[in-house]
Amino acid sequence: MPDDTSxxxxxxxxxxxxxxxxxxxxxxxxxxxxxxxxxAVKAVGNSADKVREHLSARRAKRAVR
Known part of the structure; x- marks a missing residue:
């Protein structure tokens, strides 16, 4: 069943x-x-906090290169 957007x-x-x-x-x-x-969701699951951390870490790695 779809999420209730309200x-x-x-x-x-x-x-x-x-x-x-x-x-x-x-x-x-x-x-x-x-x-x-x-x-990101596939890598760390569907927790918004974990996805946010994962994406931030990937950005940081790219900035270092």
């Missing part, structure tokens, strides 16, 4: 890559592409 409390902590609107909104919010978001 309820946002707990949903803000988790990313559902099965919902197009969430992929779009989270990618925009995190400053990444939808594909990068999907890769």
């Amino acid at each position: 309820k946002t409390g707990r949903d803000r902590k988790f990313i559902s890559i099965g919902e197009d609107y969430e992929v779009r909104d989270w990618a925009h919010s995190l400053g990444c592409t939808p594909e990068q978001l999907r890769e």
